[in-house]
Amino acid sequence: xxAFIVRRLLQSIxxxxxxxxxxxxxxxxxxxxxxxxxxxxxxxLERDALRERLGLNDPFYVQFLRFVGNAVQGEFGISYRxxxxxxxxxxxxxxxxxxxxIVSALIAMGVGLAMGVYTALNRDGWxxxxxxxxxxxxVSLPTFLIGILLIYVFAVELRxxxxxxxxxxxHIGWWTTGLLTASGLKxxxxxxxxxxxxxxxxxxxxxxxxxxxxxRTDYIKFxxxxxxxxxxxxxxxxxxxxxxxxxxxxxxxxxxIIAFAIITETVFQWPGMGLMFIQAVxxxxxPVMSGYLVLxxxxxxxxxxVVDLSYYAVDPRLRVESARGAGGH
Amino acid sequence: MTIQDRDGPPSHAAPAEELAxxxxxxxxxxxxxxxxxxxxxxPVTVIAAVVTVLFLVGALFAPLLAPxxxxxxxxxxxxxxxxxxxxEGFSGNVFWLGTDDxxxxxxxxxxxxxxxxxxxxxxxxxxxxxxxxxxxLLAGYVGGWVDGLIMRVADIxxxxxxxxxxxxxxxxxxxxxxxxxxxxxxxxxxxxxxGVSTWVQYARTVRxxxxxxxxxxxxxxxxxxxxxxGLIMLRHVLPNVMGPVLVIATIGLALAIITEATLSFLGIGxxxxxPSLGTLIRIGNDFLFSGEWWITFFPGIALxxxxxxxxxxxxWLRDALNPKLR
Numbered sequence: 001x002x003a004f005i006v007r008r009l010l011q012s013i014x015x016x017x018x019x020x021x022x023x024x025x026x027x028x029x030x031x032x033x034x035x036x037x038x039x040x041x042x043x044x045l046e047r048d049a050l051r052e053r054l055g056l057n058d059p060f061y062v063q064f065l066r067f068v069g070n071a072v073q074g075e076f077g078i079s080y081r082x083x084x085x086x087x088x089x090x091x092x093x094x095x096x097x098x099x100x101x102i103v104s105a106l107i108a109m110g111v112g113l114a115m116g117v118y119t120a121l122n123r124d125g126w127x128x129x130x131x132x133x134x135x136x137x138x139v140s141l142p143t144f145l146i147g148i149l150l151i152y153v154f155a156v157e158l159r160x161x162x163x164x165x166x167x168x169x170x171h172i173g174w175w176t177t178g179l180l181t182a183s184g185l186k187x188x189x190x191x192x193x194x195x196x197x198x199x200x201x202x203x204x205x206x207x208x209x210x211x212x213x214x215x216r217t218d219y220i221k222f223x224x225x226x227x228x229x230x231x232x233x234x235x236x237x238x239x240x241x242x243x244x245x246x247x248x249x250x251x252x253x254x255x256x257i258i259a260f261a262i263i264t265e266t267v268f269q270w271p272g273m274g275l276m277f278i279q280a281v282x283x284x285x286x287p288v289m290s291g292y293l294v295l296x297x298x299x300x301x302x303x304x305x306v307v308d309l310s311y312y313a314v315d316p317r318l319r320v321e322s323a324r325g326a327g328g329h
Numbered sequence: 330m331t332i333q334d335r336d337g338p339p340s341h342a343a344p345a346e347e348l349a350x351x352x353x354x355x356x357x358x359x360x361x362x363x364x365x366x367x368x369x370x371x372p373v374t375v376i377a378a379v380v381t382v383l384f385l386v387g388a389l390f391a392p393l394l395a396p397x398x399x400x401x402x403x404x405x406x407x408x409x410x411x412x413x414x415x416x417e418g419f420s421g422n423v424f425w426l427g428t429d430d431x432x433x434x435x436x437x438x439x440x441x442x443x444x445x446x447x448x449x450x451x452x453x454x455x456x457x458x459x460x461x462x463x464x465x466l467l468a469g470y471v472g473g474w475v476d477g478l479i480m481r482v483a484d485i486x487x488x489x490x491x492x493x494x495x496x497x498x499x500x501x502x503x504x505x506x507x508x509x510x511x512x513x514x515x516x517x518x519x520x521x522x523x524g525v526s527t528w529v530q531y532a533r534t535v536r537x538x539x540x541x542x543x544x545x546x547x548x549x550x551x552x553x554x555x556x557x558x559g560l561i562m563l564r565h566v567l568p569n570v571m572g573p574v575l576v577i578a579t580i581g582l583a584l585a586i587i588t589e590a591t592l593s594f595l596g597i598g599x600x601x602x603x604p605s606l607g608t609l610i611r612i613g614n615d616f617l618f619s620g621e622w623w624i625t626f627f628p629g630i631a632l633x634x635x636x637x638x639x640x641x642x643x644x645w646l647r648d649a650l651n652p653k654l655r
Contacts, residue, residue, distance in 0.1 A: 015485050026501055136644075140637040142587045144594045145629050148610070152617055163618075259493035266595055281500035281597050289500060296493070304488050 008308055012301045017068070019297035023290035024067040027077065028056075076291030081283045086291040090273060095176045096166055097272035100264070101257045103192045108199035108257075109250055115200070116207025120215070121234060135201035143260055147194040147267035154190060162187050164269035195264045199253050206249055210242035251307035255300045367649045377641035384635050388444040395437035397422075400602070405432050411616075414623050427623040429612060435623060438609055439631045445605040446635070449519050450586040454578050456524030457585075461531025462574060466562050468532065469539025479532065486529045494526035495588050499597055512600040519598050523585050530577050538570040576650055580643035583636050590632050606632040 042050075051057055058066075070076070076086035119128040155163035167183030169176040178184025214220065215238055223233045262274030269275065273292060280288035368374055387394060398404055409422065409432030416427075426435040468479040486494060499522035506514050542548060543566070551561050592598035593607030594614075601608060606628050613625025 011484070014481075015488060018485060022501075026504065136640065137633075137637060140583065140587070140640045141633055142591055142594075142636070144591060145610070145633065148614060148617065148625060148629065152622060156618055156620075256490045256493075259490045259496075262493075262496060263591055263595065277500075278595050278597070281496075281503060284504045286504060289504065293497060297489075300488055 004312065005309065008305060012305050015301050016294075016297060020068050020071055020294055021064065023071075023293045024064050026293075027067065027286055027290045028063065071294050076294070077287035079280075079285055079288050081280070081285045081288070086287045089276060089288065090291055090295060091174060093271060093273045093276050096178075096270060097258065097261050097265070097274060099177060099179065100188070100191055100195060100270060100272060101254065101261055103188060104195035104261075105199070105250070105254050105257050107192055107196040108203055108253070111196070112200040112203030113207055113246070116204040117211060117234075117239065119204065120208045120211035123212075131204065135204055138197055138201035141197075143194060143198060143263045144267050146197055147190070147264060150190045150194060151267070161190055163190075166271055191264050191268045191270050194267065195257060195260060198260065199250075199257060202253065203246065203250060207242060207246055210245055211238060214238045214241050247310070248307055251303060251310070255303045258296065258299055364649055368645070371645060373641060374645040377638040377645075380634060380638040381642060384443055384638070385447065387440050388447045391437075391440040391444045395434070395440045397434040397437045399433035399438040399441060411621055413621075414627075426627045427621075429624045430616065430621075435609075435627050438604065439606070439628055442604055442606045442609050442628060443631060443635065445516070445599055445603060446586055446589055446607070446632070449516060449523070449589045449599070449605065450582050452520045453523035453585045453589070454527070454581050456520055457527035457581065458531050458574065458578050460524060461528035462535050462567070462570075464528065465532035465535030466539055466566060466570075469536040470543060470558065470562050470566060476536070480536070483529045483532055486526075491526040491584070492588055492591065495522045495592060496595075496597075498522040498525050499592055503597060512602055515598065515600045516603065519589055519592060522592070523588050526588070527581055527585070530581070531574055534573050534577060535570050538573065539566055542566050542569050572650060576643065576647045579646050580640065583639040583643060586632070586639065587636050606635075 056063070074087045076090075078084065079086050079089060082089060115131050119131050122128050151163045154161045162183070165187055166178045167185070167187035168181040169178045169184055170180045178188060220233060220238060223237050228237075261270075261272060262277060264270065265272045265274040266278050273295070276288060277292045279285070280292065368378075392398070409428050411430060412428040412432070414427040414435075426439070428434055429438070464479050464483075468476040499518060502518045502522060503511065506518065539562075548561060548565055551565050552558075556565075589598060589605060590607030590610070593605045594611045596611060599605040599608045601612065604612065609628035610625050610632065613621070613623075613628060616624050
């Protein structure tokens, strides 16, 4: 167990270092950082002085170590476009993205689970078939198209819901939340559904497949032979055993939701980190890009780590097998 | 992915010498009859195939089929802008699917857009496949630290969703490319970004099957008679690990088309001068609020139908080639 945790931790640190290295290369070698900071009338002498002062003449590894040191303390430099510290910008936008992602994850999990169980128990019902076909369309339907469709129907034609922004937000310390105002909740409806839809189809298919597999096993047949009610068999015995892989995949999907939020945020002009990242890409705002890169990698590494460890805790079989390598399935 | 269960016909088919010439024919014939039967039995698949072929033909022959050339400024009539579908524009021309703000025919733009979308999709899948298959072969056949290195890199890629990797690679590549070349190089940047984001799947699958094939007698025989390892990998191992790769590639094509459309929609993909379906949707999105729904609606439908058809084909191919799933 200890060896497993240590190895996973080392792996996570390695991933972070690689990502930090990419971000560092981007930050230091794409364009000239000095050129991006000073005006045109700055003399060569002043530029050299600034270069020396910022440590850009130091050896490569010293600069990289300094970059990592700063990143650990949450410093990523000044945005070229907005002329403000990147960490402030990210902190400002973090609540919007997290709120959207978490609400979407909850919707996807709740609805996906219910639909998955339903389609597994009523395999040939017309509603199940409709769900299954719908999920296939859902997989082929790009996120941004869903968003556009929703906007057209509910914002342009029916005028029920706002098409952009977060509505009114409430400040709680440095955190801003739209969950406490009516306009904030209204603004959240369409983006969260858009973001949840793809994951929902995924969770539904997964739950269905796992459930069907479990229903074929001997202990379920035995439970039937014992004369237990369908309800007890389906929800007490079958569902419990389908939950392990479902929780793992859903956990991992939380990362995917944060990534897909980039698209949803752009469609709905949701003021989160993803929208800021896309704008940074369009304007070649390197510090914001590298800051976002490191932060999102950190999220992913933490999520992966937590999911792996919890999986390990939940499924005793892994403890036997994990003596060699965690890869493959 | 399950690979071990389908090493049937090709690997036992012939001794090493003959295999070098024979495998595609043997492979194709062995699968052809089975595939054809399951193809005929599934009407949905037939429809999907027909639609996909229609798209391919439309994209390939866009210059011949399109009623207008939407990207020739000389033939554009600005006064035709915002003509609704099936109506006569200012110039008296009839536009089946309407026109956009600059009077470009939406139907023609979709044909040309599908051309770009499919081109980027195919190129990205090919690039990702070649990269992944080579690295997978190398990792599986050579083993040792090469294997370790490639698989650790694969692990890093695997911990992020492909769309995010494509976005980041695309963003970084755009930052590296001077802005003067953005429009000309955008298509290649797209292909590179999407290809790089997908290689891991191929590499892992191929590595797995290579590890199995490596210990089979025909490979050992080839090694004993002193054939160069590179040649063994290319001529003997490669044909026997390609089956699952083709399935991944078909499903990957739908994914690549969607990823391309997404990047273009976000404004960091195909430029407005050479719009893909995603770019067309992005352009149309600006006019959604003023009621010109057709500019974004028809390209959107085209994208959905194309992605759905390719997805259905991929699903069918996976089920047909993998009897274990039934």
